[in-house]
Amino acid sequence: MLITKPNYFDTFRCIAGSCPDSCCKEWDVQVDAASAACYRNLPGALGNRLREVLYDEDGETYMAITDGRCPMWRTDGLCRIQAELGESALCKTCREFPRLTHDYGDFIEYGLELSCPEAARILFASEDAHLVTEEIPGGESPEYDTEAMEVLKRTRKTVLSILSDHSRSVEEALVLALLYGYQAQAELDGGECLSFDAEAALAEARALAKPGDSEAMAEFFQSLEILTEVWRQRLASPSPAVPSEKLRILAQYMVERYWLQAVSDYDLYSRVKFMVIACLLVTYLGGDLADTAQLFSKEIENSAENVDILLDAAYSHPAFTDDKLLGLLML
Numbered sequence: 001m002l003i004t005k006p007n008y009f010d011t012f013r014c015i016a017g018s019c020p021d022s023c024c025k026e027w028d029v030q031v032d033a034a035s036a037a038c039y040r041n042l043p044g045a046l047g048n049r050l051r052e053v054l055y056d057e058d059g060e061t062y063m064a065i066t067d068g069r070c071p072m073w074r075t076d077g078l079c080r081i082q083a084e085l086g087e088s089a090l091c092k093t094c095r096e097f098p099r100l101t102h103d104y105g106d107f108i109e110y111g112l113e114l115s116c117p118e119a120a121r122i123l124f125a126s127e128d129a130h131l132v133t134e135e136i137p138g139g140e141s142p143e144y145d146t147e148a149m150e151v152l153k154r155t156r157k158t159v160l161s162i163l164s165d166h167s168r169s170v171e172e173a174l175v176l177a178l179l180y181g182y183q184a185q186a187e188l189d190g191g192e193c194l195s196f197d198a199e200a201a202l203a204e205a206r207a208l209a210k211p212g213d214s215e216a217m218a219e220f221f222q223s224l225e226i227l228t229e230v231w232r233q234r235l236a237s238p239s240p241a242v243p244s245e246k247l248r249i250l251a252q253y254m255v256e257r258y259w260l261q262a263v264s265d266y267d268l269y270s271r272v273k274f275m276v277i278a279c280l281l282v283t284y285l286g287g288d289l290a291d292t293a294q295l296f297s298k299e300i301e302n303s304a305e306n307v308d309i310l311l312d313a314a315y316s317h318p319a320f321t322d323d324k325l326l327g328l329l330m331l
């Protein structure tokens with residue numbers, strides 16, 4: 001079975017008490033069934049506290065946030081469950097975060113979530129981030145449409161090479177990634193496998209581009225569920241920046257994370273637009289790119305509801321039409 005992961009994946013170590021944000025803030029942590037059963041049966045003070053803070057909703061169990069923090073969070077920044085029972089007692093969410101696992105049956109892809117500040121630091125500090133693949137024993141039958149996956153794997157390689165082509169500006173690279181995404185969607189829909197003509201694509205983009213609307217984009221994000229006050233304020237008071245070369249890293253991260261997921265619903269293009277919109281938004285909001293991208297990830301990527309709304313809006317919201325996205329990148 002093949003395992004694919006970013007080359008920086010194994011360097012991640014949680015910085016716990018030194019973390020500037022912490023995954024133990026703001027979120028109600030989803031607790032897997034086995035851990036929830038174990039926690040509810042624990043004797044003593046820790047068990048009593050866990051029974052107070054666990055609640056069930058829509059068939060899932062969660063740990064309720066108290067005063068903006070996980071109730072297991074200690075003032076030294078460490079987790080009470082881990083301190084008293086050891087790391088193996090952590091629920092699946094806390095044990096794995098910020099590691100992402102996409103198990104396709106006969107291959108697995110790993111990644112790190114950008115919403116973790118330490119993962120964001122590692123990602124944006126990496127000079128040569130790329131995917132590495134290794135073979136391990138085991139594996140099951142593919143659980144996906146193999147033809148579609150072949151298209152997605154091939155086109156992902158192409159878009160990653162477009163994004164890492166430093167002979168073009170970062171804006172041009174994003175324009176080309178957007179237009180290539182459109183071509184890749186056509187291939188996924190059963191169309192011919194064509195070579196990508198970057199010069200023709202840029203000429204088409206220049207002809208199509210219309211003035212974009214960053215304010216409308218920010219207003220859209222204000223309409224989504226907002227977790228932190230700082231994000232609300234950033235959206236209300238943007239500080240537009242010049243597009244940074246580091247946007248290539250953000251775009252690459254999103255391509256690696258979402259491209260193959262289109263095998264589940266054959267909708268690649270909304271994910272491509274999601275990537276472009278993310279790059280445009282963090283640039284519009286300004287500030288340190290890694291910090292803004294981390295906050296974006298925490299607010300958007302970590303909310304399945306926000307991601308679903310954004311993927312739909314990528315097709316339907318007037319601020320996200322192709323011509324306006326191109327305009328924001330080119331005009």
Ligand code: SF4
Nearest residue numbers: 014015019023116118
């Ligand atoms: S956000 Fe990342 S670095 Fe911070 S406490 Fe959580 S896992 Fe550790």
